[in-house]
Amino acid sequence: MRVGKQVSISFGSEERPESLLPSRRPLYTTDRGAAYLGDSVELLTGLPDNSVDLVFTSPPYALHFKKEYGNVSKDDYVGWFLPFARQIHRVLAHDGSFVLNIGGSYNKGEPTRSLYHFRLILALVDEVGFHLAQECFWYNPAKMPMPAEWVTVRRVRIKDAVEYVWWLAKTPHPRANNRNVLKPYSADMIRLNQRGVRATRRPSGHNITDKFDQLDPGGAIPGNMIEPSETDDLLRFGNNAANDPYTKRCKAAGIKIHPARFPSALPDFFIRLLTNEGSLVVDPFAGSNTTGAVAETLGRRWIAIEISPEYLEASRFRFE
Numbered sequence: 668m669r670v671g672k673q674v675s676i677s678f679g680s681e682e683r684p685e686s687l688l689p690s691r692r693p694l695y696t697t698d699r700g701a702a703y704l705g706d707s708v709e710l711l712t713g714l715p716d717n718s719v720d721l722v723f724t725s726p727p728y729a730l731h732f733k734k735e736y737g738n739v740s741k742d743d744y745v746g747w748f749l750p751f752a753r754q755i756h757r758v759l760a761h762d763g764s765f766v767l768n769i770g771g772s773y774n775k776g777e778p779t780r781s782l783y784h785f786r787l788i789l790a791l792v793d794e795v796g797f798h799l800a801q802e803c804f805w806y807n808p809a810k811m812p813m814p815a816e817w818v819t820v821r822r823v824r825i826k827d828a829v830e831y832v833w834w835l836a837k838t839p840h841p842r843a844n845n846r847n848v849l850k851p852y853s854a855d856m857i858r859l860n861q862r863g864v865r866a867t868r869r870p871s872g873h874n875i876t877d878k879f880d881q882l883d884p885g886g887a888i889p890g891n892m893i894e895p896s897e898t899d900d901l902l903r904f905g906n907n908a909a910n911d912p913y914t915k916r917c918k919a920a921g922i923k924i925h926p927a928r929f930p931s932a933l934p935d936f937f938i939r940l941l942t943n944e945g946s947l948v949v950d951p952f953a954g955s956n957t958t959g960a961v962a963e964t965l966g967r968r969w970i971a972i973e974i975s976p977e978y979l980e981a982s983r984f985r986f987e
Contacts, residue, residue: 684947684970688713694979697986700959700969704979707951707972711754714970719758720842720946723934723958725768726751741772741783745790751951752795758949762842764941765797768805768929770830778817778824788833797835800843803891804829805933834937847939849886889936912984934961942967956982 685693685701691713693701703710726748727739739747755765772781791797810827817824934957938948944966950958953971955978962969963986973979 684968687715687718687947687970694976695983697959697963699963699967700971702953702956702959702971702973702979702982704973704976706974708750708754710972711751711758711949711951714754714758714949716757717760717763718947719949719970720760720763720942720967721938721948722755722759722763722765722951723937723948724766724950724952725929725954726952741774741781744783745787748787749790749795752791752797755951756795756797756837759837761837762840763837764800764841764843764937765835766937766941767791767833767835768830768933769833771827773814773817778814778821784831791833791835797837798839800834800836800839800841801891803832803834805832805929832933832937834941841941842943843941845888845940846885848889848936850889852887912987929957931957931961934958935965938962938965938967953982954978956985960985 683701684699685696688701688703688710691703691705691710694704695702759765769784769787771784773779774781788799792799806829808828812818812826818826934948934950938958938961942948945968947968947970948958948962949970949972950956951972953959953973954975956971956973959969959971959982971979971982973982
């Protein structure tokens with residue numbers, strides 16, 4: 668991380684991230700990125716049209732109880748988020764993507780689920796003009812059994828374990844390459860390849876040819892569904908790391924740790940899937956700036972925006 672003298676890094680025809688916001692001074696910069704303190708709508712408004720390859724973010728959820736980092740009520744959530752969404756749509760490149768991690772919530776006072784996040788995805792498509800490329804699910808084994816009244820006291824509900832990760836785009840054909848996120852073949856697939864299969868037609872109507880068992884170079888295509896029984900096929904990441912460098916440095920410095928961090932593996936997957944080296948990644952609700960740190964590691968440029976000075980200041984630790 669640069670503190671003091673600014674070092675110029677050349678990206679060929681690619682601009683330095685801070686050059687896209689010439690009227691605003693970042694809180695800090697790195698070799699590939701810039702972190703800004705302020706309101707996301709205001710800062711996004713300053714970015715040029717079609718200048719961003721990927722927006723990856725996790726805004727505050729509409730939970731039935733208040734969090735210290737702030738969250739909007741379920742009734743107001745769609746109206747609150749749409750100004751951000753319209754700016755995100757404007758700044759995205761034609762083949763760019765918007766990946767939104769958002770969790771569900773219970774309705775206050777009763778064991779029924781809110782539909783706020785479904786109303787949001789409908790508004791993003793119907794009102795803003797996004798296309799829903801694919802819905803993915805993040806399995807988070809660290810989620811607490813909440814609300815306690817329904818899960819651990821009355822025992823009438825089970826623990827939440829997944830969160831939605833919606834992949835949206837300006838076009839039905841955004842840039843993507845699943846070869847960049849291939850995973851190792853399962854033991855069953857390797858055995859099938861060695862044994863071979865005979866041509867057949869499944870009851871579902873799918874034709875299985877005698878070439879079905881041939882493994883492509885590089886690995887297997889990952890799935891979007893997250894189930895504990897199929898861990899080889901899943902994005903299975905916890906967010907409760909207590910010994911990572913960021914957490915250790917926050918503790919040593921006496922700085923509050925961001926309470927709603929997502930794991931680095933989550934942005935890592937989508938950055939590799941949806942961008943190329945040198946692409947620009949933006950997180951308008953950066954928090955502890957996990958997205959920027961992962962983008963830096965993967966050779967992407969990045970812009971982080973966060974309204975809390977304490978959280979953004981502590982995010983410097985990710986780049987030490």
